Amino acid sequence: MADIVVGSGPSGVAVASALLARGRKVLMLDGGQRPEAAALVTRDKLGAMQRDSWSREDIAAYTAPRYEAPRDGQVRRFGSDFAMVPGRETFSDPTGVDLRASLAVGGLSNVWGSAVLPYAARDIADWPLTEADLRPHYRKVAQLLTVSGTRDQLSAEFPDALPESARQIPPTPQARTIMSRLSLRQSHLSDLGIQIGAARQAVSSDCTECGLCQHGCPYGYIWSATATLNGLKLHPNFRYSPGMIVQSVREDADGVVLQGAQCEPLQGDRVYLAAGVLGTSQILLSSPLMRGRTLTLKDSQQAFMPMLHRWAPPKPVDAQPFTTLPQLFAELSDPAISPYLVHAQLYSWNDFYAREMQATYGRRLPGSAPLWKALARRLIVAQIFLHSTHSARIDLRLAPDGRLDTKVHPGTEAAAVLDAASERFARAMRLAGLHALTFARRDGPPGSSFHVGSSLPMTNAPAPSTSDLLGRPEGAQRIHIVDASVLPTVPSTTITFSVMANAHRIGAAQV
Numbered sequence: 001m002a003d004i005v006v007g008s009g010p011s012g013v014a015v016a017s018a019l020l021a022r023g024r025k026v027l028m029l030d031g032g033q034r035p036e037a038a039a040l041v042t043r044d045k046l047g048a049m050q051r052d053s054w055s056r057e058d059i060a061a062y063t064a065p066r067y068e069a070p071r072d073g074q075v076r077r078f079g080s081d082f083a084m085v086p087g088r089e090t091f092s093d094p095t096g097v098d099l100r101a102s103l104a105v106g107g108l109s110n111v112w113g114s115a116v117l118p119y120a121a122r123d124i125a126d127w128p129l130t131e132a133d134l135r136p137h138y139r140k141v142a143q144l145l146t147v148s149g150t151r152d153q154l155s156a157e158f159p160d161a162l163p164e165s166a167r168q169i170p171p172t173p174q175a176r177t178i179m180s181r182l183s184l185r186q187s188h189l190s191d192l193g194i195q196i197g198a199a200r201q202a203v204s205s206d207c208t209e210c211g212l213c214q215h216g217c218p219y220g221y222i223w224s225a226t227a228t229l230n231g232l233k234l235h236p237n238f239r240y241s242p243g244m245i246v247q248s249v250r251e252d253a254d255g256v257v258l259q260g261a262q263c264e265p266l267q268g269d270r271v272y273l274a275a276g277v278l279g280t281s282q283i284l285l286s287s288p289l290m291r292g293r294t295l296t297l298k299d300s301q302q303a304f305m306p307m308l309h310r311w312a313p314p315k316p317v318d319a320q321p322f323t324t325l326p327q328l329f330a331e332l333s334d335p336a337i338s339p340y341l342v343h344a345q346l347y348s349w350n351d352f353y354a355r356e357m358q359a360t361y362g363r364r365l366p367g368s369a370p371l372w373k374a375l376a377r378r379l380i381v382a383q384i385f386l387h388s389t390h391s392a393r394i395d396l397r398l399a400p401d402g403r404l405d406t407k408v409h410p411g412t413e414a415a416a417v418l419d420a421a422s423e424r425f426a427r428a429m430r431l432a433g434l435h436a437l438t439f440a441r442r443d444g445p446p447g448s449s450f451h452v453g454s455s456l457p458m459t460n461a462p463a464p465s466t467s468d469l470l471g472r473p474e475g476a477q478r479i480h481i482v483d484a485s486v487l488p489t490v491p492s493t494t495i496t497f498s499v500m501a502n503a504h505r506i507g508a509a510q511v
Contacts, residue, residue, distance in 0.1 A: 001255055001267060002027040002239070006246050006283070007274035009107020010496050011483040011503035013228040014141055015272045016238065018507030025237045027268065028229075031103025032242025035080040043078045046218035051210045051321075063215050063351065074100065075111040077216035083110035090278055092399045097406050099394070099447025101278035105242065106226035108276065108450065114222050115326050115345055115494040116147050116200040118160050118501070123340050123387065123491035128460045128469060135160055137501040137508070144228050144500070145202040154197035154329060167205040168198060173313045173320070174348035174380060175327035181432040193334035194428045199326040199345065209321035214350055246275070247402075248287040249479060256478050270478040270511070274503065277453055278404065280485050285398040289475060294397050295465065300451035300490045301391035301414045302444040305422050307380045307434040317349040317377050324350035330382070330428070332421055340387035342421040343492035347381045380434055382425055385449060388490035390417045392446040396455070408446050418443060451495040453484030471506050482506050
């Protein structure tokens with residue numbers, strides 16, 4: 001029998017890679033959702049041409065569908081909803097929770113922002129495993145990703161963020177100006193408890209800076225687990241079977257048995273659940289092992305803080321090659337604000353800014369679209385993340401119809417920590433000529449960061465609602481959870497790289 005991996009997202013391809021390296025046979029299952037044919041036609045049309053050859057009509061056709069749908073918490077790529085399950089299909093009442101499940105090939109890596117950073121040793125000091133335990137698996141995972149970036153002041157805190165071969169994608173003109181100004185003020189930044197460096201991105205250095213990152217790269221330069229999955233398909237011990245949505249799992253004398261909708265039971269030697277925190281929760285809460293229980297997710301609260309810069313680039317930022325991925329990382333370390341790092345990602349121009357401003361304010365001033373676009377060209381946005389200790393928690397129970405009932409417990413410290421961190425980042429950004437609009441900060445609802453996990457945290461002494469160091473819930477020997485569900489906490493820095501490293505660690509273990 002084969003080991004069965006449920007889910008083809010980042011944790012799924014990471015654990016599958018480790019299992020294959022051990023000589024195991026692997027069967028991977030997922031929902032198999034892909035973009036609609038029309039969306040792929042538009043994507044492939046652009047991908048077959050050089051950026052300079054695109055017409056305004058081509059670009060409008062590619063970007064417009066995202067704005068036609070209501071604001072429903074969905075994140076789209078290629079003008080398609082394929083990557084996310086609508087909230088009403090996962091939750092009995094999706095109000096107040098922006099987290100989404102995925103049944104797509106490649107999972108939520110189809111819509112991620114590509115930011116790559118390991119967890120700092122200080123932020124996982126209370127975990128039952130250490131940064132040294134994860135270090136070799138960060139290196140293995142870095143071989144699956146194409147990580148772009150440069151070594152700078154962040155390298156001492158995050159030494160494994162970049163492989164030796166990493167190259168930096170050229171930063172945008174705005175990002176270059178910010179870094180140039182801040183490089184002259186390092187002592188002031190240190191006094192504020194802040195370190196700033198270039199963003200590490202899971203993007204090919206062949207990137208042509210076409211500016212469509214947030215709509216879906218038509219050239220495929222942004223890493224998706226689909227790319228790694230395509231490589232796994234070439235391995236003789238690997239089999240991929242899309243279209244089976246696993247509903248429950250149990251152990252028997254011979255291994256594990258998986259049950260899906262309108263499918264015959266499927267047997268395997270072991271199962272590795274990589275269905276994402278919502279998919280994995282639904283499977284476990286429907287299974288004999290955990291039926292009737294409540295699982296509690298920990299969130300990493302986020303907020304968006306807009307800032308305006310005073311300088312004018314030589315030509316409009318949208319009239320030259322650019323990317324819309326995170327440009328800079330900023331790490332705030334001050335025990336008076338938080339015992340953990342507060343992480344921020346800085347974004348320069350993208351077309352969402354002008355459209356959002358026009359949608360929000362334009363109706364009050366007819367004909368003001370050019371004004372909002374001009375203002376948006378001077379906009380920099382900081383996305384600020386908190387450690388899960390300060391953030392909301394989300395209880396999950398299985399509803400009678402198989403969806404999830406939720407109960408949100410707001411983070412009582414989140415507002416105070418965000419206020420203090422925002423003020424500190426604002427002071428730091430003033431050194432680069434940025435004016436932070438702290439009054440316009442937008443705090444995300446629970447789950448909106450998608451940095452969520454810890455519903456079955458790993459521990460040295462498994463008890464109900466925890467797992468052991470191999471992701472096995474109490475009472476299980478052959479059921480392993482390898483996605484963010486087993487993280488003991490959710491630090492503020494980027495989540496995907498560490499989830500993949502931990503999944504690889506579990507898959508590499510001899511059991």
